[in-house]
Amino acid sequence: SLTNLTRADGLLAALTVALKSSPFDFQGAQILSSPDEEAFNWVAVNYVLENFFKYDWRGQLVPSGKGMAGVLSVGRTSAQLTFKVEEGNQAPKGGVRLQLYGKTHNVYTHHCPCHGTDQLRSSLLSVLIQV
Secondary structure, three states: OHHHHHHHHHHHHHHHHHHHOOOOOOOOOOOOOHHHHHHHHHHHHHHHOOOOEEEOOOOOEEEOOOOOOOEEEEOOOEEEEEEEEOOOOOOOOOOEEEEEOOEEEEEEEEEEEOOOHHHHHHHHHHHHHHO
16 A cells, blocks of 8 residues: 555665664665565575585585575465476566576566465364364
8 A cells, every 4th residue: 555655665764874874885775576575585595505506625616416495485464485497497477587606597486375374373263163
């Protein structure tokens, strides 16, 4: 809604002012779209799992040779499953193309409305009431 958009813009402006006056090398902030947010989650998980590269015994960065992990994000009202679309396969509409560490990754997020924690809680309560 317009009210939430106005509040979000105000919060982002206040955050920008605070971070610009901090000792951090702040270069800007923005509110991410859902596909971009989920792509960032996918990158973070695969980075931590060393799926892009790893350090060898000499401390040198080398390709890991591992596959990429998919990421399941569960929110209040929906769940999102983010995964890499393999080369040669057509990425569904709405995917994000990432260029990371010299490779292209086409990442797609499938949204599952009504599969969030609120729905899980309602389903669980329904089962408990019937017992």
